[in-house]
Amino acid sequence: MSPTDDLFADLSPAAPEQIAEGAWLLRGFVLGEAEQLLDTIQQVASQAPFRHQVTPGGYSMSAAMSSCGDWGWVTDRQGYRYSAKDPLTDQPWPALPALLHEIAARAATVAGYPDFEPQACLINRYETGARMALHQDRDEADFDAPIVSLSLGAPISFLFGGMQRSDKPSRWLLQHGDAVVWGGKSRLHFHGVAPLGKRAEHPLTGAVRYNLTFRKVT
Numbered sequence: 001m002s003p004t005d006d007l008f009a010d011l012s013p014a015a016p017e018q019i020a021e022g023a024w025l026l027r028g029f030v031l032g033e034a035e036q037l038l039d040t041i042q043q044v045a046s047q048a049p050f051r052h053q054v055t056p057g058g059y060s061m062s063a064a065m066s067s068c069g070d071w072g073w074v075t076d077r078q079g080y081r082y083s084a085k086d087p088l089t090d091q092p093w094p095a096l097p098a099l100l101h102e103i104a105a106r107a108a109t110v111a112g113y114p115d116f117e118p119q120a121c122l123i124n125r126y127e128t129g130a131r132m133a134l135h136q137d138r139d140e141a142d143f144d145a146p147i148v149s150l151s152l153g154a155p156i157s158f159l160f161g162g163m164q165r166s167d168k169p170s171r172w173l174l175q176h177g178d179a180v181v182w183g184g185k186s187r188l189h190f191h192g193v194a195p196l197g198k199r200a201e202h203p204l205t206g207a208v209r210y211n212l213t214f215r216k217v218t
């Protein structure tokens with residue numbers, strides 16, 4: 001313990017924390033860039049507005065979504081898929097902003113994936129009560145590539161299950177500024193988020209949480 005240790009305690013990045021085989025939690029990884037990231041989200045949403053997509057089963061998703069990059073993730077009565085165009089505007093998705101590309105690559109590198117090339121950034125917006133049921137992410141062609149996620153705004157309880165839908169999930173609090181890299185064995189694990197709590201807030205976003213996920217699609 002040196003006399004300066006506590007001076008630096010809140011400024012130096014936390015050591016990566018292993019959640020599971022291949023999954024690394026980087027607490028506070030994007031805290032310094034959070035306001036820029038929130039501005040970037042609004043810029044993307046001005047071109048590709050947030051919308052509540054409909055699942056093949058006919059339910060409207062409680063999380064609103066947008067995308068940027070070469071591909072966006074869409075769902076409708078036809079099914080789930082990646083699309084090069086936004087079905088709302090019939091235009092290509094907004095280009096992946098350089099800041100987002102750089103942060104995603106840097107998080108992947110820290111977690112041991114130095115060659116990660118994100119082709120899509122999905123943006124989820126949660127308001128009070130919005131949730132995401134347990135699911136696997138399997139619409140991408142290459143499960144060897146990790147997925148990088150960034151959390152901004154109100155905190156949420158993340159549910160991390162196993163390879164079977166019936167495996168009991170563990171709970172992790174994902175907070176403003178956290179990054180998680182999901183590779184290796186964790187890449188195909190079931191996961192979801194509990195409903196955004198009634199009192200969950202953040203000074204920069206109010207009662208709203210954003211999650212960005214970066215993916216290699218093809």
Ligand code: MD3
Nearest residue numbers: 124137147149182186187191193211213
């Ligand atoms: C574990 N999003 O967009 S982020 C999704 O908070 C999604 O919006 C949640 O699940 C959210 O598909 C969870 C954390 C996350 C993202 C992708 C994963 C965990 C993952 C892929 C594989 C395993």
Ligand code: FE
Nearest residue numbers: 135136137191
């Ligand atoms: Fe997912």
